[in-house]
Amino acid sequence: MFKSIEMAPADPILGLSEAFKADTNADKINLGVGVYKDEAGATPVLKCIKSAEAKLVDTETTKGYLPIDGNPAYGQAVRELLFGSNSEIVASARAATSHTPGGTGALRVAGEFIKNVLGVKSIWLSDPSWANHAAVFGAVGLEVKKYPYFDKASNGLDFQGMIEGLKSVGKGEVVLLHGCCHNPTGVDPTVEQWEKIASVVAERGGLPLVDFAYQGFGVGLEEDAAGLRAVAAKNKELLVCSSFSKNFGLYNERVGAFTVVAEDAEAVKKAQSQVKTLIRRIYSNPPAHGGAAVATVLADDALTKQWHDELAEMRERIAKMRQLFVDELNQRGVKLSDAGNQFIVDQCGMFSFSGLTKEQVDVLKKEHSIYIVGSGRINVAGISEKNVGKLCDAIAVVAG
Ligand code: PMP
Numbered sequence: 114m115f116k117s118i119e120m121a122p123a124d125p126i127l128g129l130s131e132a133f134k135a136d137t138n139a140d141k142i143n144l145g146v147g148v149y150k151d152e153a154g155a156t157p158v159l160k161c162i163k164s165a166e167a168k169l170v171d172t173e174t175t176k177g178y179l180p181i182d183g184n185p186a187y188g189q190a191v192r193e194l195l196f197g198s199n200s201e202i203v204a205s206a207r208a209a210t211s212h213t214p215g216g217t218g219a220l221r222v223a224g225e226f227i228k229n230v231l232g233v234k235s236i237w238l239s240d241p242s243w244a245n246h247a248a249v250f251g252a253v254g255l256e257v258k259k260y261p262y263f264d265k266a267s268n269g270l271d272f273q274g275m276i277e278g279l280k281s282v283g284k285g286e287v288v289l290l291h292g293c294c295h296n297p298t299g300v301d302p303t304v305e306q307w308e309k310i311a312s313v314v315a316e317r318g319g320l321p322l323v324d325f326a327y328q329g330f331g332v333g334l335e336e337d338a339a340g341l342r343a344v345a346a347k348n349k350e351l352l353v354c355s356s357f358s359k360n361f362g363l364y365n366e367r368v369g370a371f372t373v374v375a376e377d378a379e380a381v382k383k384a385q386s387q388v389k390t391l392i393r394r395i396y397s398n399p400p401a402h403g404g405a406a407v408a409t410v411l412a413d414d415a416l417t418k419q420w421h422d423e424l425a426e427m428r429e430r431i432a433k434m435r436q437l438f439v440d441e442l443n444q445r446g447v448k449l450s451d452a453g454n455q456f457i458v459d460q461c462g463m464f465s466f467s468g469l470t471k472e473q474v475d476v477l478k479k480e481h482s483i484y485i486v487g488s489g490r491i492n493v494a495g496i497s498e499k500n501v502g503k504l505c506d507a508i509a510v511v512a513g
Contacts, residue, residue: 125244126486133484141482142504144495147296147463148364149427152497159362161419165409169402179398181389183212183370187404190411191370194328195341195353202345206378209385211392212399214367216326216356217245222371222391223322223352224253227287230387233320236287237279239263241488243296246289246324260288263298268456268468270300276313284318287352290344292325293337294462297490301331301461307340311347321348325355329424330431331461334360349376357407359463360424366403427494431463434496438465441505447513465491473511481507 123131129145148156182188188210189203196202213219227233236255238246239262247257260278264271282288290310295301302310314321323341331337345351353372358364373388375381392398410416439454449468450456457465469477469489477483483504485491496504 129484129486132478136482136484138482140500140503141484142495142500143484144491144493144504145484145486147359147492149359149362149431149463149494150492150497151430152499154495154497154500156362156364159420159423161410161416161423162361162363162406164416164419165406165413166402168409169405173405176401179212179401179404181392181398182210182385183399183404184401184408186412187212187408188370188372190408191355192372194334194411195325195338195355195372196345197335197338197342200342202374207376207381208372208374209381209388210370210372211385211388212404213354213369213371213392214396214399215358216324216354216369217249218367218396218399219354219356219369219371220246220249220324221253222388222395223354224250224255225391225395226352226371226373226384226388227320227322228253228255229391230384231285231320233285233287235283236289236322237282237319238289239275239291239295241297242289242291243324255287258286262295263300263466267452268300268450268466269459270302270306272302272306275302276309279310279313279317279319282314282317282319286317286319287322288314288319289322289324290314290340292323292328292341292353292355293331294327294464296326296462297464297486297488298466299460299462299464299493300466302340304339304343307343308347310340311344314344315347320350320352322352322354325353327359327462328355329360330428330463333428334421334424345374350374357403361403361407361410361420362427363403363406366406367400368403368407431493434493434501435460435465437498437501438493438496438505441501442508445505445509445513447505447509449508449512463492463494465493467491469508469512476511477507481510483507 133143237258240259261274355370357368373384467489474485
């Protein structure tokens with residue numbers, strides 16, 4: 114039976130990492146996969162995590178299973194980060210959190226919940242969205258619909274188009290919103306625009322699902338939660354899929370969370386019982402280590418402060434690289450849009466939709482060993498003071 118199986122196509126982003134690894138050019142540059150890199154091109158373990166891990170090694174007494182939805186202290190810490198420690202949602206216990214294997218695991222559990230518990234048949238995604246969104250929701254049998262998001266002409270948000278699109282959402286349909294640092298465009302709504310988005314979804318009777326994979330990578334931990342909190346203020350019921358892969362650098366520990374917010378504590382208890390049933394038959398219960406490290410950091414004031422500092426350092430380095438990239442492009446007279454390159458500085462988070470075409474991206478890879486996703490999405494964290502000159506020289510050749 115296996116002989117007739119055909120080769121699956123490589124994942125468009127992870128496949129790029131494999132091609133990068135195989136490239137023998139010493140000056141190769143990887144701007145593909147969304148992983149933070151420091152000036153030296155490394156993705157180090159955060160110091161706060163190293164300290165938490167040392168504590169865990171000393172104090173851990175068992176490798177027994179966690180509860181199906183994970184350690185309650187982890188869930189509480191997640192909810193406080195999402196909604197604020199003094200929020201009404203946290204105080205009234207009308208949210209329940211499951212520790213999931215990464216943000217992707219949270220999205221899969223969300224998909225199962227939407228399809229099999231709520232009986233909803235479709236989900237709306239931004240156009241464009243992270244490619245895995247359509248794959249994950251398609252895999253659970255949800256129909257994927259799209260609302261306009263990106264305005265190619267301005268390299269900014271097509272806010273009018275987005276609102277018009279959201280007005281077509283049917284009652285009970287799910288609307289996925291990127292909480293901050295939109296992947297792949299780097300374009301986020303303003304707080305005022307979030308208010309309107311939240312109202313339109315509520316008026317249509319849609320169920321918001323906020324995918325929150327980059328809290329703290331945009332402006333700051335609290336500021337980046339403004340959109341989510343605006344949505345929660347206008348929609349009594351919502352779903353949140355969050356991830357600590359980026360903001361804690363815990364990519365391979367698979368530390369995410371699925372949070373259900375209901376109208377009251379009684380309703381959320383019932384919803385959570387269904388979530389636990391779903392999880393039991395997918396992966397039974399979550400891996401412990403990464404979640405325990407996060408909970409250890411967040412239970413300790415000094416380690417939390419250290420985390421805030423390390424997160425700020427990552428965020429500020431990315432912002433600095435955006436500016437440097439634009440300065441170097443400008444020096445070479447390269448314009449990635451008719452209006453120039455400023456849009457790259459204005460974008461938020463790890464990614465920039467550069468405006469480079471698929472053909473230009475192909476030439477950059479083949480002739481310059483520069484790896485960028487086919488859509489032109491650049492991982493700005495992959496830029497450094499050392500490689501920016503070579504990068505911009507090559508872009509000047511293909512797009513100048
Ligand atoms: N959502 C978005 C928008 C993402 O960019 C990512 C990570 N690339 C995820 C979810 C998944 O995160 P994780 O690596 O924790 O599964």
